[in-house]
Amino acid sequence: MERLQMMEQLTETPKIKVKDLDLFYGDNQALYSVSMDIQEKEVTALIGPSGCGKSTFLRTLNRMNDLIDGVNINGEIIIENENIYQTNDVIKLRTKVGMVFQKPNLFPMSIYDNVAYGPRGQGIKNKKELDKIVEESLRGAAIWDEVKDRLKTSALGLSGGQQQRVCIARAIAMKPEIILMDEPTSALDPISTLKVEELISDMKKDYTIVIVTHNMQQAARISDKTAFFLNGEIVEYDETDKIFSVPNDQRTEDYITGRFG
Numbered sequence: 001m002e003r004l005q006m007m008e009q010l011t012e013t014p015k016i017k018v019k020d021l022d023l024f025y026g027d028n029q030a031l032y033s034v035s036m037d038i039q040e041k042e043v044t045a046l047i048g049p050s051g052c053g054k055s056t057f058l059r060t061l062n063r064m065n066d067l068i069d070g071v072n073i074n075g076e077i078i079i080e081n082e083n084i085y086q087t088n089d090v091i092k093l094r095t096k097v098g099m100v101f102q103k104p105n106l107f108p109m110s111i112y113d114n115v116a117y118g119p120r121g122q123g124i125k126n127k128k129e130l131d132k133i134v135e136e137s138l139r140g141a142a143i144w145d146e147v148k149d150r151l152k153t154s155a156l157g158l159s160g161g162q163q164q165r166v167c168i169a170r171a172i173a174m175k176p177e178i179i180l181m182d183e184p185t186s187a188l189d190p191i192s193t194l195k196v197e198e199l200i201s202d203m204k205k206d207y208t209i210v211i212v213t214h215n216m217q218q219a220a221r222i223s224d225k226t227a228f229f230l231n232g233e234i235v236e237y238d239e240t241d242k243i244f245s246v247p248n249d250q251r252t253e254d255y256i257t258g259r260f261g
């Protein structure tokens with residue numbers, strides 16, 4: 001029994017632990033005492049009405065807000081025993097915690113060069129090694145078969161959905177452990193959306209994924225846990241099935257049934 005309890009505790013160790021996080025843009029507070037444990041190799045969805053702080057919170061997880069003037073952050077984010085706001089090595093952090101944005105943001109260069117860009121920046125020059133990383137990353141993003149015969153052509157010639165999967169490949173090429181996705185399908189058509197959703201569900205065997213989405217069905221389809229944000233606070237955070245069937249808080253229920261937002 002004791003051993004079982006210990007094992008339960010071990011498997012419960014979160015990949016990311018957020019404690020009492022406040023964030024201010026100048027005088028405006030955007031996050032209020034946010035605390036949450038994000039589990040390894042799960043998909044965690046962040047939902048809530050526009051302006052409630054989802055993207056702001058997502059960006060705190062790899063310190064992307066550092067790039068914005070006047071941002072002040074209190075509280076802790078612990079990733080594998082390290083408070084990420086106490087490290088000086090932000091580049092290492094962003095290698096570990098990759099990001100995929102709302103709109104595909106490929107560089108105007110070939111598909112190959114887009115995916116090889118990060119690894120080259122890390123000093124990998126060997127062609128064979130780069131070929132391997134590019135192929136593995138594109139396979140990992142379920143786009144290899146569609147692009148393998150045109151790796152040297154411009155990435156901007158691909159469809160939006162294909163571009164987004166190459167963006168995911170570009171993130172994978174850095175060998176991250178955590179991937180943040182900010183509304184990754186909002187600019188895509190329904191079929192591309194479905195492909196990216198399938199990809200995300202598949203990717204969680206290898207990665208911890210945190211995704212902001214406006215699409216409630218999407219959160220319900222692909223995530224294990226869901227956090228409902230409102231006015232910079234987490235109202236409720238639980239198993240996705242529970243949030244979408246028997247939420248604890250009336251405000252969560254009102255939101256998921258479309259009464260506001």
Ligand SMILES: Nc1ncnc2c1ncn2[C@@H]1O[C@H](COP(=O)(O)OP(=O)(O)OP(=O)(O)O)[C@@H](O)[C@H]1O
Binds near residue numbers: 025048050053056
């Ligand atoms: N760079 C910024 N400078 C100042 N205020 C900002 C900045 N980015 C966001 N905010 C403010 O912080 C609050 C939270 O915004 P955020 O973009 O995180 O919300 P969101 O839930 O992701 O919204 P949406 O769903 O519309 O993307 C909003 O009041 C917004 O105006």
